[in-house]
Amino acid sequence: MAKLRAWVKKHLSSSSDPKKQSKDQLPFLPSSRRPVTPTSLSTPGCLFFQLPGDIRTMILNLAFGRRTLHMDIVRRDEAWQWRGAICHRNLAGAQSSMRYGWYGPWIDYYTWNACGCKETPPEECNIGIMGFLLSCKQAYTEGIDFLYSTNTIDIQSTPLLLHLPQLILSSRLVCIKSLEIVIWAQSTKSDNDKPATTENRLEPILNNIATHCHQLRSLCISFMATDENYKKIETLPALHLVDSFYRSTHLRDMRVEIPYRGYFTIAADKSTVNHPREAPTTGRLQRSLWRSLDNGEPVLQDRSLERYPFPPLRVPVLGDGDEESAGYWLLQGDEGPYETVRWSGCPG
Numbered sequence: 418m419a420k421l422r423a424w425v426k427k428h429l430s431s432s433s434d435p436k437k438q439s440k441d442q443l444p445f446l447p448s449s450r451r452p453v454t455p456t457s458l459s460t461p462g463c464l465f466f467q468l469p470g471d472i473r474t475m476i477l478n479l480a481f482g483r484r485t486l487h488m489d490i491v492r493r494d495e496a497w498q499w500r501g502a503i504c505h506r507n508l509a510g511a512q513s514s515m516r517y518g519w520y521g522p523w524i525d526y527y528t529w530n531a532c533g534c535k536e537t538p539p540e541e542c543n544i545g546i547m548g549f550l551l552s553c554k555q556a557y558t559e560g561i562d563f564l565y566s567t568n569t570i571d572i573q574s575t576p577l578l579l580h581l582p583q584l585i586l587s588s589r590l591v592c593i594k595s596l597e598i599v600i601w602a603q604s605t606k607s608d609n610d611k612p613a614t615t616e617n618r619l620e621p622i623l624n625n626i627a628t629h630c631h632q633l634r635s636l637c638i639s640f641m642a643t644d645e646n647y648k649k650i651e652t653l654p655a656l657h658l659v660d661s662f663y664r665s666t667h668l669r670d671m672r673v674e675i676p677y678r679g680y681f682t683i684a685a686d687k688s689t690v691n692h693p694r695e696a697p698t699t700g701r702l703q704r705s706l707w708r709s710l711d712n713g714e715p716v717l718q719d720r721s722l723e724r725y726p727f728p729p730l731r732v733p734v735l736g737d738g739d740e741e742s743a744g745y746w747l748l749q750g751d752e753g754p755y756e757t758v759r760w761s762g763c764p765g
Contacts, residue, residue, distance in 0.1 A: 443490070443576055444497055445583045466555055477560070481546050482567035485597070487525075489574040490584065497576075502542040504571055513569070513595075513635065513672075516722050516748070517702050521674045522571055522597045523639045523750040565592035569635070573599040575618060581625040595635040598622065602642035616655045623662040633666065635726070639674040641751045656708065660715055663745055670726045673708075674750025680706070681749065683717060690718040692730040694738060698722075706747040717747070 465473065485504035490497055504525065511519045546564060550557045570593050572578055578598060581590065600619055626633065638659065659673055684706055691697070698704055698721045707720040711731055720729045728741040 442497075443580060443584065445580070446586065463553065473559070474563075477563045478567060481544070481549075481560070481564060485569040485571050486544060486564070487571045487573070488577070489572060490577045491574055501544060503544055505537045505542070513637070514726050516705055516725050516746075521637055521639050521672070521748060521750055522573065522599050523641055523674055523752075525571070525573070561589070562592055565589050566594055566632075569595040569597060571597040575601055578622045578625065579618065581622075582629050587629055590629040591631050593630050594632050596626070596630065596633060597637040597639070598626075599639045599641050602640065616658060619655050619658050623658060627662060627665050633668065635670040636668055637672045637674065639750050640676065642676075656715070659745070660708075660710055663710060663743075667743070668745070669728060669741070671745035672726060672748055673745055674748045677749045677752040680747065684719065687717055687719040690720055690732050692721075692732050692738070693734065694730060695721045695723050707742065708744045708747055709742050710744040711742055715744070 465476075468476075485507075487500065487502045487504055489500045491500055492498075506520050506522075506525045513519055544564075546560055550560045577584055578600075600622065626636070656673070663671060687706065689704070690707075703722055704719055705722055705725065707718045707729055709716045709718050709732075718729075718732070724730070726746065728744065730738065731740045731742040
């Protein structure tokens with residue numbers, strides 16, 4: 418018995434506690450991690466995995482793909498907790514390719530209560546893939562890759578965005594093709610005693626995305642604020658950092674939501690810019706602001722939505738006129754001030 422007690426003390430007690438992670442600390446990934454997915458997979462006896470790959474893809478797409486999925490880490494009950502749910506802010510059939518009629522992350526009802534959505538039953542918010550992932554290693558390998566690569570990932574919590582590679586495996590980040598993020602303005606005291614709002618957080622967040630999300634094809638950035646900070650981002654907030662991010666990635670589908678009043682203030686005095694190949698447009702719902710980065714200095718243009726969400730053709734015209742403009746679309750977003758939501762990344 419004494420030998421057993423000594424063995425337990427030597428082999429188990431030392432590993433049970435020595436550096437137990439504090440509840441105040443974010444649950445960072447361990448420095449060393451046992452691989453879950455094997456390097457090579459043998460075909461299981463399950464009938465599903467005997468189907469051709471394209472058939473399996475169709476089934477997985479219908480079951481778990483083509484949705485917007487919330488992924489956040491929040492502070493609850495004196496501990497950090499992961500939150501995930503299906504987003505229901507847009508009606509069925511609404512696509513991000515619709516400039517009007519599609520709502521961006523600034524209006525997300527998901528942040529309004531603990532279960533997920535304001536009006537959707539909790540069971541409809543569940544992603545529902547856990548049973549499939551746990552069925553076998555091949556299901557996990559195919560399912561987890563499919564989950565990240567075929568859905569739009571929506572992240573609104575600032576701690577997760579600031580520590581993205583420390584909280585999500587790089588093999589998952591590299592799978593993300595469509596991403597929505599919320600940048601919360603926050604007042605802090607800088608070294609020169611001037612309030613810092615968005616820029617002190619925006620740059621590291623964008624650096625994380627540029628460094629780790631190599632397959633990213635679509636990005637929506639939404640600038641938001643609680644009541645006391647709303648006026649600080651009414652004008653164009655830190656867009657020079659967004660410009661630098663664009664120049665490092667050259668995304669063809671990139672949208673930035675800025676505060677509602679600021680958008681219409683700058684849109685009011687912008688003259689219409691047309692390309693010879695674009696169909697004439699007259700209505701406000703047929704046009705939007707485009708931040709052109711074709712030259713050294715950014716230029717705001719009022720452009721046709723004919724090619725939205727992809728770039729309009731470059732103006733002034735060069736060569737045969739089929740060159741796309743460099744830059745991104747500006748959309749009206751946060752209508753604040755409004756009552757602070759119960760849980761989300763706000764403001765982190």
